[in-house]
Amino acid sequence: MEFHAPGRPEDLPPFGVLWARAAALAALEAGGSENQHVYADAVVHHDDGGGNEWQLARIEGGRGVLVGVDHECGYHMDIEGYDPYAGPDWLPWTWFTALENNREQGFAYWWGGSSWDRIDYPDLIDNDGLDLLLTHLSTAVEATEKVLEFLDLWPSTDEWEEGSHLVHRVLQLAEQGTSIEEGWRQALDAVLVFAARKDSRYLGRQQDEFDISAALAVARATGLVKGFDAGVKPAGHGRPQGWVPRLG
Structure with missing residues (x-):
């Protein structure tokens, strides 16, 4: 795009x-x-x-x-x-x-x-x-690459291709919006297990720092998991009188 x-x-x-x-x-x-x-x-x-x-x-x-x-x-x-x-x-x-x-x-x-x-x-x-x-x-491919940027991977390598497939599956489920929690658990866990084997570019994370339950909680809260509604902010009811940018 x-x-x-x-x-x-x-x-x-x-x-x-x-x-x-x-x-x-x-x-x-x-x-x-x-x-x-x-x-x-x-x-x-x-x-x-x-x-x-x-x-x-x-x-x-x-x-x-x-x-x-x-x-x-x-x-x-x-x-x-x-x-x-x-x-x-x-x-x-x-x-x-x-x-x-x-x-x-x-x-x-x-x-x-x-x-x-x-x-x-x-x-x-x-x-x-x-x-x-x-x-x-702009595309699922670009979003996948964003995730892989933070792992010590090189494009066109076997590891890159493996990670790309796993992350793209998560994005696919997100856009389809039809997967139940077990499908999400499997897809997220696959990425996190893969990521745990790699070193972050900026922070060396240990395997116990990867938490599938935390990932699932966000997937539910954002409405990605079928059967869960995303949280919303209340709509406004007209611009407040005198409201301008940088009120503070």
């Missing part, structure tokens, strides 16, 4: 697909296979540790929001009056307030149930960072 600079709503996969991939990586992260995706409170948060991050939230009513910032594409946030939140009333204003009080966001995209949208950018914005932050979730 091609990404434009600045990003366009049509660059993103449908929300359900994007959520499935992000949540699958968060489940693996929770189980010990590090990949920089963490789930909590209806949000998958990716932070690369270098000043670049995004957060994907599920909102009640089958809706969703993606916000993020890349430190190389943040100058436009200094444009007077720049407001990426000029969207529909149902946007999660309480959550946005918490986000902005912590860190100013560079972009916001919202899914109303059938398509992505964002504000119309002024011509001065040549890149909002979407193409730098989200390409690894």
Whole structure:
């Protein structure tokens, strides 16, 4: 999938697909296979540790929001009056307030149930960072490679091919959304057993640090496991009077 600079709503996969991939990586992260995706409170948060991050939230009513910032594409946030939140009333204003009080966001995209949208950018914005932050979730292949990056593996080796097959199976289950817990247990366990045999690029983990129960808990909480509903944030009911970015 091609990404434009600045990003366009049509660059993103449908929300359900994007959520499935992000949540699958968060489940693996929770189980010990590090990949920089963490789930909590209806949000998958990716932070690369270098000043670049995004957060994907599920909102009640089958809706969703993606916000993020890349430190190389943040100058436009200094444009007077720049407001990426000029969207529909149902946007999660309480959550946005918490986000902005912590860190100013560079972009916001919202899914109303059938398509992505964002504000119309002024011509001065040549890149909002979407193409730098989200390409690894553009396809299941890219998402698989993101997981394998954190293991001491080389592409085109037998180990890479083995790991790729196992991680891709997890992503496949996530996108299909029809697997019961036992199927998820088998798929997640296969990846975690594989990862436990390898050394993390950044942290040397021991085998007992890989926890299938933690991975399954995230798979259930994010709605990947059949029969479990994903957590959602409440929808807003209109932009609060006087609300502007960086309230704090």
